[in-house]
Amino acid sequence: MMTTESNLRRCAARLTGAFWLALILFALAGLLVVRDLPAWMIAGVIAAGVALGALIFLPRWLVKRRDPAYASGRSFAAFALAGVLAATGLASLPIYYLAFWVQTGPTAVPLATLSNGQKTVVFQGMQHVASEDFYKSVVFDLEKALADGYTLFYEGVEPVPGRPELTEWFNQTLRGTDQDLSADYQKMANGCGLQFQLNYMQSLKADMAIHPARHVTADVNYLEMKTEYDRLLREDPAFAAAMSARQAQAKKAGGGDEFAPLVEAMAGTTPGQKKLIGIICRGVLGMAISGALGAENNPTNRIIVDFRNRSLARFVAESPADQIYITYGAAHFPGFFAELQKLDPKFAIRSVKGVRPMTLPDEVNLAPAAVSGPAASAAP
Numbered sequence: 001m002m003t004t005e006s007n008l009r010r011c012a013a014r015l016t017g018a019f020w021l022a023l024i025l026f027a028l029a030g031l032l033v034v035r036d037l038p039a040w041m042i043a044g045v046i047a048a049g050v051a052l053g054a055l056i057f058l059p060r061w062l063v064k065r066r067d068p069a070y071a072s073g074r075s076f077a078a079f080a081l082a083g084v085l086a087a088t089g090l091a092s093l094p095i096y097y098l099a100f101w102v103q104t105g106p107t108a109v110p111l112a113t114l115s116n117g118q119k120t121v122v123f124q125g126m127q128h129v130a131s132e133d134f135y136k137s138v139v140f141d142l143e144k145a146l147a148d149g150y151t152l153f154y155e156g157v158e159p160v161p162g163r164p165e166l167t168e169w170f171n172q173t174l175r176g177t178d179q180d181l182s183a184d185y186q187k188m189a190n191g192c193g194l195q196f197q198l199n200y201m202q203s204l205k206a207d208m209a210i211h212p213a214r215h216v217t218a219d220v221n222y223l224e225m226k227t228e229y230d231r232l233l234r235e236d237p238a239f240a241a242a243m244s245a246r247q248a249q250a251k252k253a254g255g256g257d258e259f260a261p262l263v264e265a266m267a268g269t270t271p272g273q274k275k276l277i278g279i280i281c282r283g284v285l286g287m288a289i290s291g292a293l294g295a296e297n298n299p300t301n302r303i304i305v306d307f308r309n310r311s312l313a314r315f316v317a318e319s320p321a322d323q324i325y326i327t328y329g330a331a332h333f334p335g336f337f338a339e340l341q342k343l344d345p346k347f348a349i350r351s352v353k354g355v356r357p358m359t360l361p362d363e364v365n366l367a368p369a370a371v372s373g374p375a376a377s378a379a380p
Helices: 002-034 037-062 074-102 132-147 164-175 181-193 202-210 223-233 235-252 260-266 271-290 300-318 330-341 372-378
Strands: 109-113 120-126 152-155 215-217 323-328 349-357
Touching: 002 074, 037 074, 074 271, 074 330, 109 330, 120 132, 120 235, 120 330, 132 152, 132 202, 152 300, 164 223, 181 271, 202 215, 223 235, 300 323, 300 330, 323 330
Parallel strands: 120 323, 152 215, 152 323
Antiparallel strands: 109 120, 109 349
């Protein structure tokens, strides 16, 4: 009997020791994140841990309070310590999850090769803010494509000379802000610890000057977008109603700088805090791009995405070039490919792979929506 009780005590002691060891290791992992939080957040984590420990301590105290050998103060301290250790580890989990997502989650940035038997079209899905390695890899591929005889097609809605009001209309009506688009992307890049796309295309300017015909801005201008917008307002009551609701919401929000909160969050932060903000920003951005946050129901996509997809498909179909290399926003690929097949059903995808835009370029899991649109990812 004594031996059995002794064995049980030893077993319980070992389990208790293992529990505390695991809890300490969990807390140490969390401390790598929590130590860089602002002081008020650290205090909040400690307070939450003590509260958690108190909640777990209460039932034990109710059972043991009449036991003269029970030291309630020491017991509460142990539970409070365990609660703080657990809270420290738990507080770090969202950061670790977002960092893990960026490294391993599916990406909606495709690199696809299309062909109809006569023309070869390479579509490199782009992201306006991404890692330096991603952009360097893209520029390397573009330079190689030029050497192989490809014509490069670029994204870029063009202003109309002498009509600055059209650019203002685009910003106010379709974007919902009067802030400069490139400046906004630069702010996002700075906040997320990433780079802005246009900063890495300068190396191609020399070839643009020598061979301008091989560098095509395959996009619409603001007047064409305004014309399509006015047509939809006249002919599509659902679109008109959705835009009216969106504009009312934007007016209520004030239409200010949507990146101002990010800039304010970065102000006065330590290097460690900037790193945490960057991880959160990259994680949320990666999840949004992959469709993990759900499809965006924005009526302006009828103009910004769908209308421009049709235009890009026409550029490809009407181009005399038999080798075309496109760099365009990744979200355009499903719609562009569908529009291209309407113009020439012979076009088919010969190869496609995923490229991770916020880490080292690599072949990764490609979200179905990146190729076939949102419906594919929802299919069983």
